Amino acid sequence: MGIIAWIILGLIAGLIAEQLTGRHTGWVLAAVFGIVGALLGGFLAKALFGVQSLNGFFNLSTWITAIIGAVIVVLLVGLVTRNRRA
Template sequence: MGVIAWIVLGLIVGLLAEKIVNGGDSHGLIVTTVIGVAGAVVGGWLATKLFHVDDVKGFFNISTWLTALAGAVVLLLVFHALTGRRSARR
């Protein structure tokens, strides 16, 4: 995948992960994209280590999106655990 595809994937996955974890409370567009891209990388690494997946198949493959989403959710949960932040809805 190219750089633009990683950014688009990261933005969409980051938004979905924040919706799942925070109920839609966003950290902002850039942070959300970074969380999504980093989540995709973490998800790909975890898939390789845990499930022995050699590589993701491309931008339009559902396994790519699910792996990236799982990684972004895990990364966001770890971020919240480290910072002590819960959902910003009060």
């Protein structure tokens, strides 16, 4: 999948992750979290389940993996920033 497709997927996954977690950071950070989450999700899918490749922008497993990874990243960032404020 091309870099532009990953950026688009990351933006959408980050926005979905924000809605699922109730944390709102803005669309730029949502895109960053989504892209990082998509990469994290792909790594975890390969490490835990032996998935060799997540190819295709329209592949459902690619979207699910990216969204789950983005949710994890959004939650982790929320935990870190909450602890810093305390």
